Amino acid sequence: MQMQCYCVTHHGQPLERVEKAVPQPQRTEVLLRVKAAGLCHSDLHIWEGYYDLGGGKKLSLADRGIRLPLTPSHEIAGEIVEAGPDAGDVEIGALVVAHPWIGCGECAACQRGEENLCVQPQSLGIMRDGGFADYVLVPHPRYLVNLGGLDPARVAPLACAGETTYSALKKFGARIHEGPVVVIGAGGLGLMAIEVLKALGGHGAIVVDVDAGKRDAALKAGALAAIDARAPDAAKQIVDATGGGARAVLDLVGATPTVTLALDSCARGGHVVIVGLMGGDITLSLPVIPMRPLKIEGSYVGTLDDLRELVALTRDGKMKPPVVTSRPLAEANDALQALLHGKVVGRTVLVP
Structure with missing residues (x-):
């Protein structure tokens, strides 16, 4: 079975629509059918290929270990459709939001629950393919937080903006x-x-x-x-x-x-x-x-516990979900340009 994704293949050039085989989950991996994928300023940096360090200096994303081609978006909500043989008891059909800030699981930061500070990150949409696609692989079900009836498009931005x-x-x-x-x-x-x-x-x-x-x-x-x-x-x-x-x-x-x-x-x-x-x-x-x-x-993004707490606050009605504008995935390049030129109020999510 084939899927489509929108990838950064060359920095500063339009995202390229690519068709490839739907990935098959191995070991503890979980396959999500993407319901909504948020667009973030970090996606702009990935598209541009660098961070501005001031004084004419730039930090190349290649120096951070980020390689192209890459499917961006780390704000991902989707439906569980398949799981690997070692994933345990996974609820097929559940709607979830993915915690994207995934670490090695072994370093001191990971051991204290701060995988977002891992020195060998495996973050979705940055080091691994992300959500601007029909499907995305998440390495372990523990990174998935059940939406409990919340709208995937409204909740996806909690994974970064939240x-x-x-x-x-x-x-x-x-x-x-x-x-x-x-x-x-x-x-x-x-x-x-x-x-x-x-x-x-x-x-x-x-x-x-x-x-x-x-x-x-x-x-x-x-x-x-x-x-x-x-x-x-x-x-x-x-x-x-x-x-x-x-x-x-x-x-x-x-x-x-x-x-x-x-x-x-x-x-x-x-x-x-x-x-x-x-x-x-x-x-x-x-x-x-x-x-x-x-x-x-x-301060750099957040932890898995942060995401769980945010979803709970939203589910319990203590916090309004983010203001979002939904656009079809096919409009990924137009959405990227709108963000680049400061024309977005709130958050944009792309829907396959």
Whole structure:
């Protein structure tokens, strides 16, 4: 039996529609019929072939072990259709979302449940073929979380947009209850952060973005305020809106101007968590870090437990599922270009 997939065969060139045999699950593998596959900015980086390190430097994806051709998308929801002989008791026909951040299972990070930090990752859609296809192989059933009646298209983004914001916001600890969290970036992750904060009982979000449409979407989603990142007094607006400076800033963009804005708008003792990978560099006056004192931390996606908790929160009605726009898989290239040019509000999912 044949299936279609949309693959990165050459960086920066249109995704190529490829027909190949449906993979057969071996050992503990599980075969999913894809119901929905999300489109993420990480897919853009894979398509482009590099990360911007600032100062004219680039990190090639080939240097990270990513090889082409590759079927992208790590936000995958689907139906279990077949399992390998060692997969155990697998419910054929169940609708699930896949945790894509798969590790080696043996290193220290994997042993403490942080496979997303494994030094030999096997992530779906990055190191292994992902969801822009009719079918996808998942290496073990433990990476599958039952949807319990939820819409696959609405839930698929939890595997990245959800996990990423949930994991990052948890790093602030009690600060999310002490005052508003400043969220830089009102795209799919920004809107998701607003919902996660509500589910966690946080004080609320002040959202910062350059796009008026996205700021409006954030306000409609429940943001306490929305600030234009390009305003000359953006840092002052954040300081005023937070009552003297931000105690917690979540940077979902991760570019030179956004990190600079985050640091400029922090109160003493402020905590900045950087998630975005847009790239660039900054120059820091080192004495300022201990004198203020500031905490700057990176956060990379999330854990299997994070995904299980998010699905449970959504299933129990404590959190709204992400805002999504569904498009046919055949429109993968158009969807990629729309994301590249900043024309997507919320999250795009492709449906085979």
